[in-house]
Amino acid sequence: DTAVSQTPKYLVTQMGNDKSIKCEQNLGHDTMYWYKQDSKKFLKIMFSYNNKELIINETVPNRFSPKSPDKAHLNLHINSLELGDSAVYFCASSQAQGVSGYTFGSGTRLTVV
Amino acid sequence: SQQGEEDPQALSIQEGENATMNCSYKTSINNLQWYRQNSGRGLVHLILIRSNEREKHSGRLRVTLDTSKKSSSLLITASRAADTASYFCATGKIDYKLSFGAGTTVTVRA
Numbered sequence: 001d002t003a004v005s006q007t008p009k010y011l012v013t014q015m016g017n018d019k020s021i022k023c024e025q026n027l028g029h030d031t032m033y034w035y036k037q038d039s040k041k042f043l044k045i046m047f048s049y050n051n052k053e054l055i056i057n058e059t060v061p062n063r064f065s066p067k068s069p070d071k072a073h074l075n076l077h078i079n080s081l082e083l084g085d086s087a088v089y090f091c092a093s094s095q096a097q098g099v100s101g102y103t104f105g106s107g108t109r110l111t112v113v
Numbered sequence: 114s115q116q117g118e119e120d121p122q123a124l125s126i127q128e129g130e131n132a133t134m135n136c137s138y139k140t141s142i143n144n145l146q147w148y149r150q151n152s153g154r155g156l157v158h159l160i161l162i163r164s165n166e167r168e169k170h171s172g173r174l175r176v177t178l179d180t181s182k183k184s185s186s187l188l189i190t191a192s193r194a195a196d197t198a199s200y201f202c203a204t205g206k207i208d209y210k211l212s213f214g215a216g217t218t219v220t221v222r223a
Contacts, residue, residue: 043156044213056207090155090156092155098208100161101148101158102158104157107153
């Protein structure tokens with residue numbers, strides 16, 4: 001039933017490890033996004049994909065690699081995790097630009113120790 | 114860089130009162146959106162207002178947009194405890210990129 005689902009909800013890992021976050025939407029939306037929310041609640045866009053094609057890559061370190069196998073899925077792989085990567089990562093999707101809002105997943109809280 | 118900035122950062126009101134929060138932005142936009150985030154949850158879309166619109170309503174929510182002042186306001190009337198959340202404005206200028214402010218935290222006291 002969930003419109004945008006992310007897994008896992010919580011992720012605790014050591015520095016230097018590689019981890020992935022998965023996202024799936026069942027809304028039939030064409031566009032998917034990854035946002036990072038820091039401890040001050042500031043949300044920053046990381047990537048936008050439209051129909052599996054990368055549209056926006058917002059100066060994210062290349063340790064972060066998104067992958068969209070189809071337009072319903074957008075996964076985020078992070079290599080060599082650093083302490084500063086600790087944040088909540090949100091996946092979102094949308095249909096028509098500037099007409100409808102985004103639907104967000106419930107977030108993945110990543111803690112790097 | 115951050116596009117929208119909400120004011121105030123935090124707001125505490127009594128149940129039944131109205132809550133008003135403002136958003137200012139720096140460059141021209143195509144649309145402005147407001148979202149709510151309950152603690153530990155994802156963001157929920159509330160209202161989208163286009164740059165050629167001045168006011169929109171949705172239930173107890175009223176949004177205004179003044180493009181000459183590059184500002185928007187969100188009014189929640191007759192607030193309820195369930196309205197306790199963080200509220201974010203987000204501006205759309207470039208397709209596929211919605212820029213968010215840091216939010217206003219609203220606490221509704223019973």
